[in-house]
Amino acid sequence: xxxxxxxxxKIHESELAAREKIEEAEKKARQIRESADKEAKALMAKAEHxxxxxASKMLSEIEGKKSEVxxxxxxxxxxxxxxxxxxxxxxxxxxxxxxxxxxxxxx
Amino acid sequence: MSGIENIxxxxxxxxxxKEQEIIKEAERHKRLKIEEVQxxxxxxAEIITKKAEQQAKTELSKYMAGAKLKAKYQMLDTKEALIxxxxxxxxxxxxxxxxxxxxxxxLSNLIIDGSSALNEEKLELIFPKNHAxxxxxxxxxxxxxxxxxKKVNFTVSKDNVRSKGGVIIKALDGTRWVDNTFEARIxxxxxxxxxxISEILFSDEK
Numbered sequence: 001x002x003x004x005x006x007x008x009x010k011i012h013e014s015e016l017a018a019r020e021k022i023e024e025a026e027k028k029a030r031q032i033r034e035s036a037d038k039e040a041k042a043l044m045a046k047a048e049h050x051x052x053x054x055a056s057k058m059l060s061e062i063e064g065k066k067s068e069v070x071x072x073x074x075x076x077x078x079x080x081x082x083x084x085x086x087x088x089x090x091x092x093x094x095x096x097x098x099x100x101x102x103x104x105x106x107x
Numbered sequence: 108m109s110g111i112e113n114i115x116x117x118x119x120x121x122x123x124x125k126e127q128e129i130i131k132e133a134e135r136h137k138r139l140k141i142e143e144v145q146x147x148x149x150x151x152a153e154i155i156t157k158k159a160e161q162q163a164k165t166e167l168s169k170y171m172a173g174a175k176l177k178a179k180y181q182m183l184d185t186k187e188a189l190i191x192x193x194x195x196x197x198x199x200x201x202x203x204x205x206x207x208x209x210x211x212x213x214l215s216n217l218i219i220d221g222s223s224a225l226n227e228e229k230l231e232l233i234f235p236k237n238h239a240x241x242x243x244x245x246x247x248x249x250x251x252x253x254x255x256x257k258k259v260n261f262t263v264s265k266d267n268v269r270s271k272g273g274v275i276i277k278a279l280d281g282t283r284w285v286d287n288t289f290e291a292r293i294x295x296x297x298x299x300x301x302x303x304i305s306e307i308l309f310s311d312e313k
Contacts, residue, residue, distance in 0.1 A: 044148045
């Protein structure tokens with residue numbers, strides 16, 4: 001009878017130890033899950049942060065492009081205006097004569 | 108190995124297997140979660156970047172359109188200045204001409220044209236102060252009579268028109284008239300004159 005009790009106790013102890021090990025494993029698993037959540041949040045935050053920085057850089061670069069565009073258009077316009085003015089001045093006398101005649105009734 | 112040792116061995120083996128399964132499942136969960144988040148993070152980053160790209164593109168296009176419009180206005184301003192220069196110079200020439208001999212011919216023509224348009228036998232002429240003496244009324248009567256095919260008589264009004272030059276030709280009953288003063292002609296012909304100036308000055312433009 002005594003030997004049988006001993007055996008039951010040994011089994012019982014072994015089961016207790018097993019339960020503790022399982023609980024420990026579950027605790028470790030919870031920690032793994034929690035660390036997964038933290039890593040996921042950090043990953044997402046970093047990706048968003050990096051993308052926002054890239055976007056911000058992109059938008060700030062626009063200012064430089066704007067100046068380039070303005071400079072280019074302004075330079076083209078100045079050239080066109082200068083040419084137009086030169087051509088117009090060559091024909092100014094003709095315009096004066098024609099308009100003068102129209103207004104004084106000679107045309 | 109005794110029976111009891113065998114049982115304990117089995118319990119330990121099962122426990123170890125269970126432990127490994129629990130940890131393995133947690134690590135699998137972690138791996139899947141990280142993979143999923145990496146995908147979502149990539150998508151989120153792409154959305155942010157694309158939005159910024161689109162915003163930058165739109166802003167640049169808007170700015171470019173604005174700059175082009177500004178350039179167009181500069182062109183129009185320059186054209187307007189050139190047209191105005193011609194108009195002002197012609198106006199100055201017209202004001203100067205009244206003191207010269209050729210004004211007689213100009214004034215006579217303005218009377219003849221206005222009178223022909225009215226086609227009346229009796230007409231009144233209203234001049235700027237001291238301009239009536241610059242024309243030969245009898246000569247003009249002859250010219251107009253010949254042009255309209257009937258005898259036309261003019262009377263010179265005692266009133267004057269406030270003008271730099273030209274004349275108002277009026278039917279005696281006052282119902283019809285032609286205002287051929289310089290100012291009225293400039294106003295009446297302004298659109299036509301502007302079109303003519305543009306055509307001459309800017310005709311080479313594409």
